[in-house]
Amino acid sequence: MPRRHVRVTGAPEAPLRAALGALRTELGVPVSFPAEVLAEAGRPPRLPSYDATDIPLFTIDPPTSDDLDQAMHLSRREGGGYRVRYAIADVAAFVAPGGALDAEAHRRVMTLYFPDGKIPVHPPRLSEGSASLLPDQTCPAVLWTIDLDADGRTQSTGVRRALVRSRAKLDYAHVQRQIDAGTAEEPLALLKDIGALREGLEIERGGISLNVPEQEIVEKDGTYELVHRAPLPAEGWNAQVSLLTGMAAADLMLAHGDGVLRTLPAAPDGAVGRLRRTALALHVDWPHHVSYAQLVRSLDPHRPNHAAFLQECTTLLRGAGYTVFRDGALPEVTAHAAVAAPYAHCTAPLRRLVDRYSSEICLAAAAGEPSPEWVLEALDALPKEMAEGSRRAGTVERECVDIVEAALLKDRVGDLFEACVVDVQEHEPTVGTVQLESPAVFARIVGGTTRLPLGERLRVRLTQADPGTAKVQFAPA
Missing domain, CATH: 2.40.50.140 (Nucleic acid-binding proteins)
Structure with a gap:
């Protein structure tokens, strides 16, 4: 995909780093961890009895990432279909409920990304070390096994604690090159097959993935660049595996009667009509027989009028939140409108607080046991905590881009x-x-x-x- 690289001129120490430092102060971002939190992060984890280190898992992340939440292994099933094994970092094996490390995670909620560094939820010793699914490191994980039929539809789901060991740390560009060249071994080559099948099912159920070019800040030679980057196909396939797991988690929790879903209500009345008027103004052809989801997939983000329309489409995705339920009293809204199905955040516990709780409920559901008391006690406060964390993360992202743009210009x-x-x-x-x-x-x-x-x-x-x-x-x- 074409990229535009833009250098931020001038030494980053002035005024760029000063502005970023001021932003941290303004937002009250905690830079360091208290001594008692660091001490707890150094304690050995609770290890599961099930050993799955024979599964040759691999991770796919940006090349500079060390907080690796997910590792996967993909295979064909005898008789047809596929098996997805998806390991998620088991943060609960390291964090004692009610301890200093737990309290600090509730204070931070989400990892915050600045151009000159990140402010993690958990100390790096844990999030980039002992709990991370780094290659050749044996560590505890929440291991999902999801069997799919030949069309990519879920046939069965299992989840349990396990010891795992990743074999390789891959990045998106490397994965894309191997798959395009036909040199990827089957567990990696299947990412395209399964990802494409899941993308087709997303279209079938009316789900929406907006292909809007991302504006990213990247560091290079001691300064920063602003980049407009269209995601690689491999990123979309990888996202489909994460979505598959999040949907499986939501189904487990709904059947169990306790849970926390990531929900998005349907667009309000008139919203799609307003978009149709915008499409007309932008000279975007939208026949009446074509659905909104079909139209979005037909757009080319490199055409100015299509890019402008895609930006307007993001207005339909506002209003996402977290919905808690318990004791079988299911909420009125259980679906995420963009996913077009029930969905839960569960695949990024190193970087997001709520995922630890989702995993615990899913483990209890799969074992036929009640949800842990420490989970139920924290559930009601989670939506407000996550909303505040999401607001803070969004502010950091917007303000950092604004600061870099201003320094550039x-x-x-x-x-x-x-x-x-x-x-x-x-x-x-x-x-x-x-x-x-x-x-x-x-x-x-x-x-x-x-x-x-x-x-x-x-x-x-x-x-x-x-x-x-x-x-x-x-x-x-």
Whole structure:
């Protein structure tokens, strides 16, 4: 996929790192861990009796990642179909309920990613060491075994604690090259087969995956770049295995009567109608017989009007949250509208608090046992804790991108740029958002006297770029 790499000029120590440091202070982000938390993180884990170290698992993550939550092994089943074995880091084997490490995880909730480092939920000694599914390290895991038929549909699900050992740490680009070249061994080559089947089932059930190019901050040679990156197909196939496990977890919890689901209500009345009007304004062909999900999959994010429409489509995905239930009293909304099925977060316990609790309930359900008391006692508070953690993580992501954009453009105030209008405020159509062709920047545009042309190209002038305030602003030229 084509990428646009943009260098952030100037030494990162000033003013970029100062602005990032100020952001940490403003958000009250905890930088270090208390001594008692570090002490608990160094204690040996509770080890399961079942040994699954003979399964040649592998991980697929960004190349610099060391907090490896998931490892997989894919195989064909005799008589047809597939077997997915998916190991999830068993954080509960290391964290004692009610202890200092547990309390600190509830305070942090989610790992926060800054351009100059991350603020993890758990001490690195645990999250990047003893609990991580690093290659050639034997460690406890929650091991899922999901059997699929030849069409990729789930036939049976099992989950238990196990000792596992990953054999290889792979990254997406390496995986994509091997699969494209036909040199991948079968357990890896099957990622494409199973991923494609699951993508087809997602279409069938009306699920939606928005292929919006991501804006990423990457470090290079002591400075930072902003990159617009279209995800590789291998990332989508890998995501389908995670989704498969999350859906299996939701089904287990619903049958068990206790759980915490990741839910998203259906779009409110009129939302799709508004998108149809936006499609018309953007010259996106949307025949009446074509569903929203079908249309989204047909769009090319490299076409300016399609990219603008995809940005508008994200409005239908707002409102996701966590829904708790217990004692068989199932909630009114159990599905995640974008997944088009019940779904639970369970595959990233090193980086997200709620996943530890989902795993424990699923283990109890699979064993036919009641959910642990320490899990039930914490359930009711989880939605609020996760909402606050998600809000903080979203703020960090937005503010960091704003700071890097401002640092990148601080010496170019007054310059002209080619841009595409990707958003226009409904009640103030002279205000909106533009995406620059180069560098890879999204920013606010104000100051015009006529309605902004949604989805069309526009020459703009940079009027503000201040890393200290993390503000970049343009005006029509």
